Amino acid sequence: MLNPEDLFAAFDPSTGTIDGRPTITRHLSDLRGLFLDSTAFETAVGDKDPVVYTVASIDFARGEGQLHCGLGVINPGRVGSEYYFTKGHLHSWKEAAEFYIGLRGRGLMILEDEKSGESAVVDLLPNSTVYVPGHTAHRTVNTGDTPLVYIGVYPSQAGHDYSSIENRNFRKVVVEKKGAPAVMDRTDFSHQYQS
Ligand code: S6P
Ligand code: ZN
Numbered sequence: 754m755l756n757p758e759d760l761f762a763a764f765d766p767s768t769g770t771i772d773g774r775p776t777i778t779r780h781l782s783d784l785r786g787l788f789l790d791s792t793a794f795e796t797a798v799g800d801k802d803p804v805v806y807t808v809a810s811i812d813f814a815r816g817e818g819q820l821h822c823g824l825g826v827i828n829p830g831r832v833g834s835e836y837y838f839t840k841g842h843l844h845s846w847k848e849a850a851e852f853y854i855g856l857r858g859r860g861l862m863i864l865e866d867e868k869s870g871e872s873a874v875v876d877l878l879p880n881s882t883v884y885v886p887g888h889t890a891h892r893t894v895n896t897g898d899t900p901l902v903y904i905g906v907y908p909s910q911a912g913h914d915y916s917s918i919e920n921r922n923f924r925k926v927v928v929e930k931k932g933a934p935a936v937m938d939r940t941d942f943s944h945q946y947q948s
Pocket of ligand 2: 842844
């Protein structure tokens with residue numbers, strides 16, 4: 754059925770909402786265990802447990818060949834020197850690729866091949882796209898001082914697999930160094946925070 758009311762969706766990049774569609778909100782406490790500095794993390798969670806990001810999604814069409822999309826907004830912020838980021842995931846249907854489209858702000862995507870562990874860190878900027886191949890874990894990082902706003906378009910059957918990321922995390926971290934974002938190997942950093 755070509756029902757214009759289903760096919761059209763108005764979104765607001767300022768609020769991160771899509772008219773009539775659900776939005777999920779991730780607070781800092783939802784990211785426990787993923788940041789390098791656990792002491793800075795608990796301090797930052799504090800009483801207020803700030804919102805790190807929201808994702809509104811359009812998922813009315815399901816099945817082979819169908820597409821979903823998400824409108825993500827990551828607030829600016831850091832835990833210690835590490836910039837705010839998304840949980841990160843593989844797709845449950847491993848072959849599923851995804852296009853990210855930058856709308857506002859500036860950030861990076863950390864990509865990691867699930868088999869070889871090869872990493873790439875790619876700019877996510879307005880008027881640009883990032884292609885996430887299948888079998889590639891992806892995390893989005895806001896390296897700016899304004900909200901990072903983007904859209905992701907992915908097969909309806911992609912799904913989210915968060916568990917492998919929660920267990921081993923990404924090999925690359927993005928930290929503020931002398932006022933600018935720097936990409937480092939996690940192994941070069943983590944010893945500083947081990948007690
Ligand atoms: C879904 C797509 C995005 C993310 C969003 C939040 O495949 O990649 O819509 O869901 O960026 O990230 P995460 O890792 O918390 O799902
Ligand atoms: Zn995805």
